[in-house]
Structure formats: C-alpha cells, structure tokens
Amino acid sequence: MNGAIKETHFQFPGQKGFYKGKVRDVYMFEETIAVVATDRISAFDVVLPKPIPYKGQVLNQIAAKFLKATADIVPNWVTSTPDPNVTVGKKCEPFKVEMVIRGYLAGHAAREYAAGKRLLCGVALPDGLQENDKLPKPIITPTTKADEGHDEDISKESILEKGIVSAEDYDILEKYTHALYERGTQIAAEMGLILVDTKYEFGKYEGEIYLIDEIHTPDSSRYFYAEGYELNQKQGNTQKQLSKEFVRQWLISNGFQGKDGQNVPEMPFSFVEEISERYIELFEKITGEKFIKADTENLEKRIEKAVLKELKG
Known part of the structure; x- marks a missing residue:
C-alpha cells in the first residue's frame, strides 16, 4: 500500500x-x-x-x-x-447551509422515505416511490453546516425564518444549485453515468456569491451507472453506483451508523x-x-x- x-x-x-x-x-x-x-x-x-x-x-x-x-x-x-x-x-465567508439537490430517491432520502416520511426538508414527496426511483423533478433538501457533529436537515422556510440566509441570497443559491446540477447531469450522461444527488456550498467574497469547497466528487455526490439502471429498477435490484455509499453500507452491516454508543469497526x-x-x-x-x-x-x-x-x- x-x-x-x-x-x-x-x-x-x-x-x-x-x-x-x-x-x-x-x-x-x-x-x-x-x-x-x-x-x-x-x-x-x-x-x-x-x-x-x-x-x-x-x-x-x-x-x-x-x-x-x-x-x-x-x-x-x-x-x-x-x-x-x-x-x-x-x-x-461561507453560508451556514449546504445546498443538497436530489434527482432520485436514494441514500438518506430513501432511508427517510422508507421510515414513512413524505416531507423532506419541507419538500413533499409522492407516495408509491421505490428506492432509487427518479423523482418527478429535482428537489433541494438543504442541511445546516455544522462546525462540529452532524449536519441536520432544514427547510427553506426555517433557513429564512432564522435568518441563516437572506431571502434574496437564497433565491440566488437555489438558481445556482439547479443550474449546477443540470450541468453535472449532462457531463455525467456523456460518461454513461447518472448524477443521482449532490451538494454545493457557497460563500461570499467582497459581496459576491461564490461556489466554494468541492463539486461532483464521490464525497459530495452519488452516481449510478446509466447502463442497466431501468432494468435494475424494474427488477428491484440494487443499482451499481460510484459513490461513498458502499462505505456507509459496510459500516451499517458492521453495526455503525454514527449513533451514540456505537464504535467505528476496524477496516481491514x-x-x-x-x-x-x-x-x-x-x-x-x-x-x-x-x-x-x-x-x-x-x-x-x-x-x-x-x-x-x-x-x-
């Protein structure tokens, strides 16, 4: 190694x-x-x-x-x-939110949906969806940007109500998030991939909004292989994906989900x-x-x- x-x-x-x-x-x-x-x-x-x-x-x-x-x-x-x-x-100067955008019901969103939730970060989800189904349209499900500990789901309404981001700036963040996801989706499709979901972080420099941190990496995004996607969904099979999800699944299978009292398993x-x-x-x-x-x-x-x-x- x-x-x-x-x-x-x-x-x-x-x-x-x-x-x-x-x-x-x-x-x-x-x-x-x-x-x-x-x-x-x-x-x-x-x-x-x-x-x-x-x-x-x-x-x-x-x-x-x-x-x-x-x-x-x-x-x-x-x-x-x-x-x-x-x-x-x-x-x-970073905004204290992460702009998560989802085109498919996967990962955290799928786990919440399976638990019976139909409202994710203030966004209503229809009944009858299967894990990894394409959503009717991409949705933004923001999280708080925690200095320590876990990021938490938060709605647009709460962000504005708490003054975390101004209404004017949030409109711009939403617009940028949708445009970036659309571009990322196009680039992924050219490579035979589906950009399932991703997150963007923004900040201000001299009064202007900038995209910061990383984008479209396996740490910030989830990708499926486009080939076989439809058949896998039809047959209820697991999607072949390129993301960090396989690490999370290994941890889950070894009794760890980051909850209090759980110990990180030793990775061979x-x-x-x-x-x-x-x-x-x-x-x-x-x-x-x-x-x-x-x-x-x-x-x-x-x-x-x-x-x-x-x-x-």
Whole structure:
C-alpha cells in the first residue's frame, strides 16, 4: 500500500489561521486560503481511523476539473491548484447551509422515505416511490453546516425564518444549485453515468456569491451507472453506483451508523485498498481521463513545498 496522508501540521509564513475539516486541512491567510485534500474519509459525519491512499488527490483533481467546467454558471473560489492535493483560492465567508439537490430517491432520502416520511426538508414527496426511483423533478433538501457533529436537515422556510440566509441570497443559491446540477447531469450522461444527488456550498467574497469547497466528487455526490439502471429498477435490484455509499453500507452491516454508543469497526487492509480503487475508478469514469498516481514517498514535504512556492509566487 502506498503512502497516505491523514493530517498536516504546517506553519506557513503569513498564516492567519487553521481549520481542520472532516477531510480537508485549511490554511488561512489575509485574502486567500490553501486547502489540503487529505486522505481522510468520513461517513455519518465521523472521520474513520484509516486514511485512503490517493483519495485526496482524486477529490482535489475532480473538483478542480468541474469547478473549471462550471465557472460560466457561477464564479468559484479557486485561483490555482499547485499540487495534486492542494487548491489555493479566495477566502470566502461561507453560508451556514449546504445546498443538497436530489434527482432520485436514494441514500438518506430513501432511508427517510422508507421510515414513512413524505416531507423532506419541507419538500413533499409522492407516495408509491421505490428506492432509487427518479423523482418527478429535482428537489433541494438543504442541511445546516455544522462546525462540529452532524449536519441536520432544514427547510427553506426555517433557513429564512432564522435568518441563516437572506431571502434574496437564497433565491440566488437555489438558481445556482439547479443550474449546477443540470450541468453535472449532462457531463455525467456523456460518461454513461447518472448524477443521482449532490451538494454545493457557497460563500461570499467582497459581496459576491461564490461556489466554494468541492463539486461532483464521490464525497459530495452519488452516481449510478446509466447502463442497466431501468432494468435494475424494474427488477428491484440494487443499482451499481460510484459513490461513498458502499462505505456507509459496510459500516451499517458492521453495526455503525454514527449513533451514540456505537464504535467505528476496524477496516481491514483489503477494504481500505478496495475503497482506494473505487475512488480511482470514479475519477476515471467521470472525467474520462487516466488517473496518474502522484509520488507519495515524501507526500507531506511535496505538499508543503508546493504551498510555499505558491505563496512566494
């Protein structure tokens, strides 16, 4: 198994702050941030103990490609990607919501629906749906952006009522979310995939709304293979998918859903390797490009050198 990076502890000249997310280490400067995509993996809002080789590179490079491919829809935070695991960009003030958009009844939405709920984040769902069915139209089901612990489902009405986002800004976020999902759906279809659901995060920089974080990666999105989708639905079979859902299902089958009192099961080496291979598979399938494994022998030093060079540049 090649090297993997679980966390970083750099001290850069001019650094104003540091934030450790579930997956990313964020180094803050006066007007910019340097974001290191580590190989950490999270599920049910819990960071799992073992890092996944090349996962950070996969996420960083997919996000870079699709941020560039959607820059005509909404401006984004990126100014450069000086390393396979690093993105540098504008320091935006993030909105405290994640804009989740769903075109199909899958994952969390399917679990809620199976439990009898027909109202998800204030959006009514029709009776008679099966898991993974296409919804009549894409729906936005926002979540709160928690600094710690679990993100929580929230309705548009609650967001506006609590003043988390202004009505004017929320209308723009909705418009951007639908347009980005439509573009992501088109790109996925060209590669023989279905973009099932995904999430977008936004922030403000100098009064303007920007798309931030990552987009259309296996951490933020769920993909089905288009081939066989209709037949699988007709026969009630599981859909073949490229996403992090298989990790969640493995955890569920091993008695873990992130609930109080539950312990994270030990992931065997073979499963860590399988996760790495699945992430690389998604990279190649969704981008249509061959994944080139970066040198991981001195991974931390390579990353530090790239950021320092960018700061001086």
